[in-house]
Amino acid sequence: MSIWRPYTSVDTILIVNFGGQYTHLISRRVRELSVYTEIVHYYNLSRDVIDSIKPRAIILSGGPSSIYEENAPRIDSWILDLGIPVLGICYGHQLIASMIGGRVERGYGEYGRTRIRIIERDPIFDGWSSEEDVWMSHSDYVAYIPSDKAKILAVSVDKNYIAAFRLIDRSVYGVQFHPEVIHTPKGRKLIENFVIGIAGAKPMWNPGNIIENIVNEIRSTVGEDEKVLCAVSGGIDSTTTALLVKKAIGDRLVAVFVNHGLLREGEAEEVLNMLRNLGINPIYIDASKMFLDALKGVRDCEEKRRIIGELFAKIFKDIVESDKFIKWLAQGTTYPDVIESGFVPGADRIKSHHNVAGLPSWLGLKLLEPIKYLYKDEVRAIALRLGVPEDWVYRHPFPGPGLAVRIIGEITEEKLRIVRRASKIVEEELRRSGLYRRVWQAFAVVGDDKWVGVKGDRRAVGYIVTIRIVESEDGMTADWSRIPLDVLDNIARRITSEIPEVTMVTYAITSKPPSTIEPC
Known part of the structure; x- marks a missing residue:
């Protein structure tokens, strides 16, 4: 279950994901402009998808691949002929260049803060000075683009690599740098120029207004006699998820708070009090000994995460076996959880996440992820609307494996x-x-x-x-x-x-x- 087009009437920017770690950051930057985004993985892109979404513009993400690698992610060049603006970032920049007959080569690379010079003014650089700092992270670079098809807009000062270009006869752009990261000081302005100025998207997206859409989707997804198991940690993601599910199906929510012995000081009592004040009375399970015994002697980070995730699943299975009506597991998965777990083909796994792509088949539950396509600030906006106290909404994020990932080596x-x-x-x-x-x-x-x-x-x-x-x-x-x-x-x-x-x-x-x- 996921939020899919909660507003069919708002303008949408389609982002094509090539496995980049910053793909969802691009999406978030666009949503900060109050413009809705949808992400489609490159292998799912089709004309039917375009016809269904009807995007105002398309952004091609970065990615870890080289376009010359075997099985490198690619899309057909028809995407440039749709008559709508396209912006390629990093790998997307190189891909567009190759589509129009340009040449991409392996260079010395540019990493971190890099100075670029704008050599031809264009609306995409409105508000930029003639020289600006940007954030680069690439080894391949565009060495040549045919002058009859595109014009160079900017180059890097040190290496003179092509930093930005535009097709001559349409609003199709490539930028080698990453405007979505905070290290590109005027990156947000460039994205605004593209989304609002060039694509003409209207800023009508408001996450606080989609609560009823999410609730209705949960209600229509979960059967009338089915229950939903939801693990609540006290974090804003799981708390918001539980509140949304409760709003949708009432007492058929089975909330569970598991104390794995890896919580912060005084956290168990604080979480229980907060949840009860919000009308959620969770089953409390103190499994500290079971978790800590299982983690004895374990030093590897990924192994710790695997063990903790598996033990959570076993606890959930015991609960499920005691109640035949529990058919769903609700999780507070968000966009960064998905992308950093390497769940998307072509992405590089940074670290495993026991909420993502790791649900054991033997658990026998269907997965419900109502905030899977939202970012932390959007989840917080929803939480505030649902009555979560502000101090709790703005608590610092805390990892699911708890203090296990803040202890290097064996946990003692x-x-x-x-x-x-x-x-x-x-x-x-x-x-x-x-x-x-x-x-x-x-x-x-x-x-x-x-x-x-x-x-x-x-x-x-x-x-x-x-x-x-x-x-x-x-x-x-x-x-x-x-x-x-x-x-x-x-x-x-x-x-x-x-x-x-x-x-x-x-x-x-x-x-x-x-x-x-x-x-x-």
């Missing part, structure tokens, strides 16, 4: 106690300084490394705790937060004084990419 009671308390200190200090809502996520990480210290005038060998605080708009990209030094100092002092086993606190200053937000 000692390391779990350290990361739990240290993370609490980080959150308390951010709230005290008024910075909590400014950042996307903030937490502590602990591994096996030790550092020699001095405590009580005596030599001490203790753990290294790493603090990770990032700023983001969607979780797809993130930058480390420039927290005031006095706040960092307070965090470090509290951690080393309140947690005897810690002798060193470090601060992670690597952005995503190349890093991820969570360590594992």
